[in-house]
Amino acid sequence: MSTLPTPPACREPATVRIELYTADSLDACAYTCTAHTIHVTAVVAKTGMDAHPVGMAPDVDRPCGYVHVFPTGTLATEPVDPSHPRWCDRDDCQRRGQHRSRARHLDTNRPETFIVDVALVQALHPAAEPVVDLTSVEGAAAASLVLSIGQARVLRYRLAHLLDMAKASRNSGRWA
The missing domain is CATH 2.30.31 (Transcriptional Co-activator pc4; Chain A)
Known part of the structure; x- marks a missing residue:
C-alpha cells in the first residue's frame, strides 16, 4: 500500500478523525464529517490499511476531506534515512x-x-x-x-x- 485514497471533500466542518494504519505504523489521519465517516473507513479498508475513527479534540478545526500524512509513516513522500527507524524523532x-x-x-x-x-x-x-x-x-x-x-x-x-x-x-x- 503506497497510495492514500482521496476522501470526499464536502468542506463541512469535520467531526471525526480517522487514524490510518498499515501493519507497522500510524501513517495518516483523515478528517471527515459524520456523513462521510463510513464511506472513508470502507475505502481505506479496501486499500489494505486499518481505519480507526476517533473523536476530535474540541480545539481542532479541520474541513471534511482534510488528510494529514505523517512524515515518518509508510505513506511519506520524503526518502527515508535507512540509518533511522521510521518512528525515530531524528533529534540528537x-x-x-x-x-x-x-x-x-x-x-x-x-x-x-x-x-x-x-x-x-x-x-x-x-x-x-x-x-x-x-x-x-x-x-x-x-x-x-x-x-x-x-x-x-x-x-x-x-x-x-x-x-x-x-x-x-x-x-x-x-x-x-
Whole structure:
C-alpha cells in the first residue's frame, strides 16, 4: 500500500478523525464529517490499511476531506534515512546513543498524581530491538519501566480487558 485514497471533500466542518494504519505504523489521519465517516473507513479498508475513527479534540478545526500524512509513516513522500527507524524523532540520536520516538503524553484532561509519557527506544546497534519506555514523573522524582515489544503488546490487551471489565461511566463529572 503506497497510495492514500482521496476522501470526499464536502468542506463541512469535520467531526471525526480517522487514524490510518498499515501493519507497522500510524501513517495518516483523515478528517471527515459524520456523513462521510463510513464511506472513508470502507475505502481505506479496501486499500489494505486499518481505519480507526476517533473523536476530535474540541480545539481542532479541520474541513471534511482534510488528510494529514505523517512524515515518518509508510505513506511519506520524503526518502527515508535507512540509518533511522521510521518512528525515530531524528533529534540528537548520536548524543543519546539511541533512537527515540517522540514521547506520547498520557493526558486525561484532568489533574493526575503522576505525569506519564511513553516512547519507543532502540539502541544504535544494528541488531538492537526497539523497546517501549514508560516514564512517570511526580515532582522531582522520575521512574522508568522498559518493556519489550511483546510485553507491551500483551499489556495493551490486558489493559483493554481490565477497562472493559471496569465499564467506566460518567458520574457527576468523574469517571466511576
